[in-house]
Amino acid sequence: MAGYHLEAIEAAPLKDDVDIVIPTIRSLDFLEQWRPFLRHYHLIIVQDGDPSINIRVPDGYDYELYNRNDINRILGPRASCISYKDGGCRCFGFMVSKKKYIYTIDDDCFVAKDPSGKEINVIAQHIKNLETPSTPHYFNTLYDPFRDGTDFVRGYPFSLREGVQTAISHGLWLNIPDYDAPTQLVKPRERNTSLCRYVDAVMTIPKGVLYPMCGMNLAFNRELIGPAMYFGLMGEGQPISRYDDMWAGWAAKVVCDHLGFGVKTGLPYLWHSKASNPFVNLKKEHKGLHWQEDMVPFFQNLRLSKESDTATKCYMELSKMTKENLTKVDPYFENLADAMVTWIEAWEELNPPVKNEACDEELNPPVKKGSVKDVKAK
Numbered sequence: 412m413a414g415y416h417l418e419a420i421e422a423a424p425l426k427d428d429v430d431i432v433i434p435t436i437r438s439l440d441f442l443e444q445w446r447p448f449l450r451h452y453h454l455i456i457v458q459d460g461d462p463s464i465n466i467r468v469p470d471g472y473d474y475e476l477y478n479r480n481d482i483n484r485i486l487g488p489r490a491s492c493i494s495y496k497d498g499g500c501r502c503f504g505f506m507v508s509k510k511k512y513i514y515t516i517d518d519d520c521f522v523a524k525d526p527s528g529k530e531i532n533v534i535a536q537h538i539k540n541l542e543t544p545s546t547p548h549y550f551n552t553l554y555d556p557f558r559d560g561t562d563f564v565r566g567y568p569f570s571l572r573e574g575v576q577t578a579i580s581h582g583l584w585l586n587i588p589d590y591d592a593p594t595q596l597v598k599p600r601e602r603n604t605s606l607c608r609y610v611d612a613v614m615t616i617p618k619g620v621l622y623p624m625c626g627m628n629l630a631f632n633r634e635l636i637g638p639a640m641y642f643g644l645m646g647e648g649q650p651i652s653r654y655d656d657m658w659a660g661w662a663a664k665v666v667c668d669h670l671g672f673g674v675k676t677g678l679p680y681l682w683h684s685k686a687s688n689p690f691v692n693l694k695k696e697h698k699g700l701h702w703q704e705d706m707v708p709f710f711q712n713l714r715l716s717k718e719s720d721t722a723t724k725c726y727m728e729l730s731k732m733t734k735e736n737l738t739k740v741d742p743y744f745e746n747l748a749d750a751m752v753t754w755i756e757a758w759e760e761l762n763p764p765v766k767n768e769a770c771d772e773e774l775n776p777p778v779k780k781g782s783v784k785d786v787k788a789k
């Protein structure tokens with residue numbers, strides 16, 4: 412039994428420091444296949460859509476389940492910032508969690524196999540990505556130097572080899588790639604199943620470079636970047652949907668760059684099984700296809716002030732900038748900017764700063780910019 416127990420712990424690293432957040436408007440049967448990897452973790456399920464529908468959580472999982480009535484009860488008027496009828500509702504789970512790490516996964520994602528045929532433990536890989544430094548200031552041509560069997564290549568300055576703390580780990584997908592509706596429409600049968608499309612790499616996204624963050628296989632350090640992981644105002648009643656994770660990814664990346672944290676993308680892969688309907692998706696995301704031509708340059712060109720020395724302060728400044736610079740694109744962005752403030756107010760209400768009674772100072776003071784060394788010295 413001990414041997415089995417040991418194996419289970421190895422398969423469930425940091426099980427008390429991770430919450431698994433799942434948005435669902437369908438079914439949770441997919442969790443049956445994840446049992447070997449997820450059974451030791453606590454789940455936070457955010458049930459979207461009609462709250463009167465009872466969804467079944469497979470036996471043996473430790474979980475908390477929130478539907479729309481719960482969100483309204485817990486947040487009151489501030490519930491208006493949580494999307495309805497959009498996967499972006501998942502960020503409510505980020506807010507109610509008390510753990511250091513979040514892993515979020517979609518309910519149509521399954522365990523993938525690597526080229527050797529071994530099942531991929533996504534949590535173990537994400538934890539490894541988050542627990543090892545990132546290298547945003549200078550690109551390592553052997554990719555992640557902290558992985559077994561790699562290192563910094565010749566010409567890599569030793570002054571930069573300590574790296575910075577990693578805030579986000581962005582995993583990828585076999586089978587159905589995360590394409591937008593137009594691409595899905597022209598390539599309806601494209602599948603990433605041949606393992607030659609399995610890229611065995613983890614790399615840091617360089618500082619100053621944005622990326623299209625997909626929420627279906629994503630992990631992050633809540634203590635570093637949680638307040639910036641707001642999945643926006645999407646879905647019913649909004650002019651846009653399916654840009655929830657994109658908005659969060661752009662915002663979180665500029666905040667990570669400003670605070671000196673890193674973002675990694677690559678391994679682990681999972682198996683994405685369900686292609687949502689491209690015509691429905693086109694209706695949901697078409698404004699996003701236009702607006703991204705303005706949203707991306709907005710994030711590329713903005714500069715946060717040095718007074719913004721925490722993710723919360725950065726996000727409040729970002730809300731102001733959103734209102735000033737994007738409302739001319741569409742009045743929607745004024746509502747989004749207000750919702751960003753509501754999100755932070757709700758986050759702070761559910762996650763009050765921990766006070767050090769002795770000196771009445773906040774225990775989680777602003778994080779110093781720069782390398783892991785600076786932060787460690789804090």
Ligand SMILES: O=c1ccn([C@@H]2O[C@H](COP(=O)(O)OP(=O)(O)O[C@H]3O[C@@H](CO)[C@H](O)[C@H]3O)[C@@H](O)[C@H]2O)c(=O)[nH]1
Nearest residue numbers: 434435436437459496497498517518589626627653687
């Ligand atoms: O109204 C809704 C719709 C969906 N969900 C839940 O959100 C995730 C993703 O839904 P789905 O698998 O249908 O979406 P995809 O087209 O495959 O991918 C999109 O999802 C995002 C990445 O997570 C991104 O916007 C697109 O890549 C599932 O768990 C649904 O159950 C919901 O809660 N409410």
Ligand SMILES: [Mn+2]
Nearest residue numbers: 517519685687
């Ligand atoms: Mn999907």
